[in-house]
Each structure stands twice: as structure tokens, then as C-alpha cells.
Amino acid sequence: MSSDSAKPTTDSKPEEKPTTDSKPEEKPTTDSKPVVKKPEEKKVELPAFEKSISDKIVEKFGDKVEVAFVKKDRVGINVSRENVHDVAEFIRDGLNYDHVESVSGVDYPQDNEIAVVYHIGSYSDPSLARQLLVLSTRAQREENPIPGSDATRLPTLRDIFYSVEFHEREIFEMFGVYFEGHPDNRRLLLPEDWADIPPLRKDFAIKGR
């Protein structure tokens, strides 16, 4: 197919390949995009309202949580799997967030971890209508997964946010993360007789790619 053959050629174009393989830090701003905006002012002024939300969480949990980012309308919180349940409970009861929009798994084989990211919003509090709280936690990653029977586990948030029910079932089948305490840990989208590894993991390869 044309798209298949087009990709490698464009990939090996003369332009620089900085090998920023993964992970944070280096923000080079080397490549000059057609219209590049904002590299500087980002650090200086954090949005005040968003900052106050992250401050409340830090004040409550101290060094158990890590503020990943504070952007316009988005607050990112990283938390270990031991504390995710408590933090989520505080987010609901103390900060008035009431539903989960999206639960995404992200596989990091190089760290031997699978991140599960909850995007939490609020319908009942008008001041939070624009806001999304991005709660991210990580589960241990097993090399040869047996979904449901290995150490890739996280506590479920279904008893706090009912809306995660189907999302967590999807993460279970697609990444093999077993949610402890979830009442209905069945597959949702995949066929019942699926025998391969969870398909959204990075080591599940697509043929011909």
C-alpha cells in the first residue's frame, strides 16, 4: 500500500532525528516549526486556579503525590498505586470532582510499568467545568502476562467513581491490568477466546509494520 511504503521514506529524510527516545527533561526547541509559539512564558506564570487545586492535593498528601504538570485547565497528579485510592477519594469528597471522562493505559516496557491515567471532571461544580484532573498511577508490568493472575494489579476506583466501570474493564483486556475489587473483571471488547497477550501492550506487534 502506498501509506506503507510512504512512511519509511519520509522517516529517513535528511532532517535531524534527535533520538529523544523517551521521557522528560530536554525541551530543545531546536526544530523551527512553521509557526512556533510559546517556549518561554510557560514556566513563569502557572495558572492560578489550577495551581490552587494542585496545592490542595499536595497540602493534604505531602510527598505521597507528585505534581506532574499544571497547564491551562489541566492538572496532572502522579501517585503510587498504594495511595491512588485515598487520593481519588479526596478528589471526590474534598475537591468536588464527580465523574471520570476517560481511563487510558500507557505501556512503558522500558520502565517495566504500565501507567493508568484517569481524566476526572466535574458536572456538579460550575467552577470546575473547564477543569480536568489527570490522575496517573503505575502498575508493575509482567513480561509474560497472565491477565488476572499476575502482579499487574491496581486497586479499582469503581467504588469512588462509578463511571470507571467499563473503562477499567477495557484496560483489563487491553493491558492486562487487573483491578482489585472491581466486581466485574470480564473482557469487554475482545473475543472471549482471545489467547494472545493484551493487544495494546507495546510488545504486541502488528503484522507488516
Added chain:
Amino acid sequence: MTTELPTDIKSTSSEIQIDKPSSKWLPPGLALQKVDEKIMTLNVGPQHPGSGHMRLIVQIDGDYIVACDPDPGYVHRGEEKMAEYRNYITNIPHLERPVIHDSCNILYPYVLGVEELLGIEVPERAKYVRVIAAELNRCIYIMYWLAIYGIFLGHSTMFMWPTGDRELLIDLMEKMTGARVTHSHFIPGGVRNDLPANFEEVCLRQVNYFEKRIKEYAAVFYDNPILIARTQDTGVLSRQDAIRLGVTGSVLRASGIDYDVRKKEPYDVYDELDIQSIVMTEGDAYARSKIPWLDMMDSCNIIRQALQKMPKSGSVRVKLKPNPKGKGFDTVYKRVESGRGSLGCYIVSDGKPEPYRLKLSVPSFRNLIALPYLLKGEKLGNMPSVYWSLNYWPVEADR
């Protein structure tokens, strides 16, 4: 908020274990369950005319539904996996496939996300063109949905009229993008092509006629006593439960919560346009079926405003480098209001030309959770009207 969960929402078959598949293990719905002898298990779907492919495992006692277990996944295409193997531009055509009749809106959050990742500024005129395209597409989607809703209720006129009238707008989209259904019109940095000559007048004329046409649906459908009898007070979703279940779009607004992403978190030029987000408080299937129809009139209004405010000339796209990539590890979550509700796109970039991970948080998937809850205690005959009033599109839910 109370910590108590609604007791009447129950997962239907917790006795089925996925943990150890054995030869005795049977798929959900086929496994023998120890239940009351009066209770019968019905498989609705996956071959269901009009609904796409989706199975509902329904347990009925006489004529009343005791439990419902939705079983999606028959049209799972692995869009998210495919996206990890293609660069930001070649992702565009396949990402709109889950909802081809709302293709502008499903591309919208992706395009907004990529623009934030790559730091692209969009020309003013392109923003207006996008809004017009998105609103036209919303109407096209809702007309299709309405046609299916009509046929679900055995109302053939309501199938014929919307399918015919949506051609007006499909013709407009064809003029604008060159394709009737899968437009692939939005790209990071604007839209693919400028509007054709004379488009504004044609668009205004068609939209005005379209609005006049859909107002006639009131007499034949929405004020029809049969429809009202079949949908009023069926499948009532209270305000509290709508919040708890995290539903979105017309389902949410039918339960009395004023939440429209176009208004609450305006993207592109929606903050310069006057948007009414329509809210009803009944929370029943009738309200859920009426809100999309009122939304279409609102869309016509928005299109007229956008046509008026749009800059008459100027560029509609910025030039991109051949293989654009992010600046290192970064994440972005953007959402828009699609025809079904808030549609989010979560992109994790690691500085390569392909996204490291791309997740579509689709409204159909979020609304599906309400189905078992709403169907419990309903008559089996009300199932189609409740099911389709959730504004559910199976292909989108599966991705």
C-alpha cells in the same frame, strides 16, 4: 455527593469468571446460570438492523427486563493500536472511521491535540471553516440517528424524511471537502482546502431550508401521541445518577445538567458565537430523543453566525514540515462536543513522528454504562427506544 452507590445498578453476571478459561467455560450469555425458572435469557444482536453490531444479553421475567448485559466489541478495529504505527498526518483518514457520518467531530480533538503538541497556530479563517464543517456534520449525524430512531419505533416516515433531508447537508459537505461521508477535512494547522467559490450563499440557502424542514418534524414525530406514549417516562435517568454514571452529551442534558463543551471549554472560535445549550429536566427517553433535534436548530443558528463573522479571505492552513514531531515527552488531552457528547483525545508523544499512545475517549462508550441501569424494570418492547435514545453508535464505542 454521597459515597453510597446506587443499589439498583448491579453488574449482571458476576458469577462468570474470566480468570481461568477452561473447556467448560462459555462466553457470557451462553453460560448456564442458576436463576429463577421464570427468567429467560435473550440475545439481542449482534445482527441488529440499523444499530450496527452489538449484543445485548437481556434477562426477562415475562415482559419485564430483569437485567441487561451489553456486549460490545463486534466491530473493534484497533484504531488506537493502528495510530501508534502511523505519523500524525497519516493517522487522519483512519481515525475518522469509527463514526464516518460524524467524521469532522471525531477528528476535531485529535487535530486540536496535535496542534498543541506541535505548537501550531491556526489561521482565523480556518477556525471558522472548521466550526461550519463541524456543525454541518453534527446535523448529518443527528439526522442519521433520527432516521434509525424512527425505524426502531416503527415510524417509517421518520426514516424517510431525515434520510432525504440530510442529503442537503451532505451535498454541502461534498462541495466543501470533495467527499460525501469520510471527509478527512481537518488537518493539524487548519483544513485541507479552502471553501469553493460561492459557498457562503449556497450554504446559507441550504441551511435555512434545512431548518424549515426539520421544524416540520414536530407535527409528524415529536408531537405524535404515539411517540409520546412510547417514550415518555420510560428509562428515566435522574440528575444524580447522570452525574454518577458520567454520561455525556444529549443524555446528560436531558437529565437537567447544563454541560456542553462548546460552551464550557470553548475551542477554536466557539467562544465568539452564541450557543444555546439545550437542557431538559425530564431525563426520560422522550427528552433524550428531543434534545438532538433541538440541537440541530441550534447548529443552524451557529452556522449562520459563523458565516457572517468569518473572514472573507485568508489562508486556511499553515504549511507543515513533511514529518512533524513533538518536542520530547508530552501529553495532551483535548475534547470537543460531538453529535453524541464530549469526545476526548489523549495523546502521549515521545518526540517521534508517531504518537506513543493515542486514546479516544468516545461518548458512545461513556453512555453505554447507563444502558443496564435504564433497562432494568422496563418492558422488553421499550428496549429499542431506550437503547437508541442513548445516542449510541456501536462502531464508535468499539473503536
